[in-house]
C-alpha cells in the first residue's frame with residue numbers, strides 16, 4: 001500500500017503579468033527524498049513558498065497525510081506538519097544551538113503562554129523534556145557538541161544542520177529543504193548527503209530544491225523538473241537525466 005504524504009494539484013500563481021506557476025502538482029510518498037529542479041526562474045522557490053504558506057496561490061488543492069490543508073499562513077502549515085529550511089539561513093543568531101531547536105519544538109507544546117508566564121509545574125517539566133529532545137536532535141544531526149554555542153558562531157555547514165534539527169523538532173510529516181547544499185564545500189556536501197540519507201532511512205519524507213544536480217541525482221527517489229512555471233517532466237533521476245525536454249531546458253536555452 002502506498003502512503004502518500006503530500007498530494008498537491010493544480011497550483012497556479014501569478015505575479016502581475018507573470019504566470020510564475022501554471023497547474024503544477026506533486027505527489028510524494030512516505031520515506032521518499034523528492035527533488036524539485038529546473039533552470040533559474042523556473043518557479044521552484046515560488047512553488048515552495050506556496051506549499052509552505054508564504055505565498056497565497058491563485059488555485060490549487062493541498063493535502064498532507066490524507067488531510068486537506070490551506071497554505072494560508074506559515075504557522076498553519078507548520079501545524080499541519082510541514083517544516084522547512086530557507087535558502088538564506090534563518091536562525092536566531094544570538095541564541096544557542098539548543099535554544100534554536102527548542103523554538104522549533106514549541107509548535108507542538110501544550111502549556112501555552114499562561115504556563116510560560118506563571119512557570120507552572122507542567123510548563124517546567126514540558127520545558128525540560130523539550131530541552132532534552134533538542135539535545136538529542138543536535139546529536140542526531142551531528143552537532144551535539146555545539147549545543148551551547150551561539151548559532152552565529154557555528155560554521156556554515158553546521159548552521160544548515162542546525163536548521164534541519166530545528167525542522168525535525170516539529171515532528172513534521174514533510175521536511176522541505178530549500179537549497180540545503182548552497183554555499184557548501186565538497187566535504188560538507190558529502191556529509192549533508194549522509195544526513196539526508198539517514199533521515200530518509202528513519203522513514204521521514206523530504207522535499208528539496210537544489211541546484212547541485214549531482215547531489216539531486218545521487219540522492220532523490222523522484223524528481224520534478226519545472227520550466228517556465230510548468231511541470232516539464234516527473235520521474236526517477238535516471239529518467240529525468242536522459243529526457244530530451246530536460247536536456248533542452250538546461251542546455252538549449254542556457255539558463256533563462
Ligand SMILES: Nc1ncnc2c1ncn2[C@@H]1O[C@H](COP(=O)(O)OP(=O)(O)OP(=O)(O)O)[C@@H](O)[C@H]1O
Pocket residue numbers: 015018020038039040041042043044045046047
Ligand atoms: N514575489 C515576487 N514578485 C514578483 N515576481 C516574482 C516573485 N517571486 C518570484 N517571481 C518571479 O517568478 C518567476 C519564478 O521565480 P522563482 O524564484 O520561483 O524561480 P526559481 O526556479 O526558484 O529560480 P532560482 O533557481 O533562480 O531560485 C521568476 O520570473 C521571478 O522573477
